[in-house]
Amino acid sequence: MNGGPSGFHNAPVTKTIVIATALFTIPFGIRGNSSKLGLAYQDIFEKLRIWRLISSIFAFSSTPELIFGLCLLYYFRVFERQIGSNKYAVFVTFSVLVPLLFEILALGYLKDYLDKLTPGPYSLIFASFVPFFFDIPISSRFRIITVHLSNKSLIYLAGLQLLFSSGKQSLVPGLCGVLAGCFYRFNTFGIRRCKFPDALASIFSRMTWPSSSSSTQNSSSDGNVERIPSYSSHQRDVNQQEETVPMLPQPSEASLTTLMSMGFDRNSAMQALLLTRDDLNAATNLLLEAQSH
Known part of the structure; x- marks a missing residue:
């Protein structure tokens, strides 16, 4: 499938998230501490390890999850191009904080059945599947033996692989992300009218190194950087x-x-x-x- 022009043109927020995810995951994986990154009941309700909240948002626990996750994050940069970096930053914040609250509640109420959640930006990825389902059209259909597929099937299959990669430990964050995506889609609390200030949104473009293909493009007045020509x-x-x-x-x-x-x-x-x-x-x-x- 094609997610639009290659690279991170007009998608500085996505670029920052992809880089942060890789930087958080690789060092912990090299040290063999990736299994300790997930959000656990004891970390929140007993020992209050705040750093686990940060690691649970960005760092994946395994290389396969990192590969599938980064591919999906990279594809979903199309939504930042559609709504602009200012509003997309709000979507990212909403899709991280709201599911995090749900995950903490799930750990509290299901502590006898669920003692830990797998780390990684599951909530953001699966929140993005909501606009992917509603807003990205099917351009082609095909059949393999007796199974009918479309050009969107590969993205769905990658999402299913990631969703069930760690059983219930990855299923809960994924479903919390879908729920947050639905809240955003149906404009709960008027969230879709919000956007980050131009100055704050432009920080993302300064946090990532410029690419040769985007260095000659100017930021627009609504805070979106690296826009393609009109x-x-x-x-x-x-x-x-x-x-x-x-x-x-x-x-x-x-x-x-x-x-x-x-x-x-x-x-x-x-x-x-x-x-x-x-x-x-x-x-x-x-x-x-x-x-x-």
Whole structure:
């Protein structure tokens, strides 16, 4: 599946989270202390080890979980591009703190059955599956033997692998994340209207090293850094391509219908599909990003 343009263009918050997750996980894994990172009943209700709260948010307990987790975090950067870094930072904060409260309550009420939770940004990852389910369209379907799949199936399979990687110890954080994602989706407490101040959101771009592909792009006034060129410039690029390359692959009617059902006019949908060579996901991302300018 395509999550939009490669790299962390216009996604500094995601980039910071990915780097922090890797930096927290690798040192503990090398020392063989990864099994001690999870949030446990004793850490919260008896010994009050606050540092366990931080490690439980960022550090995975195993290499396979780290690989699957980072791949999913990297893919879900598309949501930061859609809503902007200011609002995405609110989504991240909400998707970490609310599930953390639920996890503490679960440890307190289920202490006889659940004494520890697996560490890692499970809550953020599985909260992101809610907008993934509702907002990312299916662009293709296929069948393997008798099983019907779509272009979104690989992401779901990676999520299931991560969700059940440690049994009930990973299932609880994952479900808490889904619950938080639903709260955000349905605008509980008006959370979707909130956004981080521009100055605070720009900190994320300074915390991560610049990439060569984004160094020439400027921050926009709404706090989103590393924005891609505006859609109007893409339209001019398409016109130039039409002059130099007379035969471009024509967008399928099904892709046009899907984009138009999302509220985009036919001409904009046609231009986006021409630019992305009939890649429905990439065209959707392009139109949503242009709409946010």
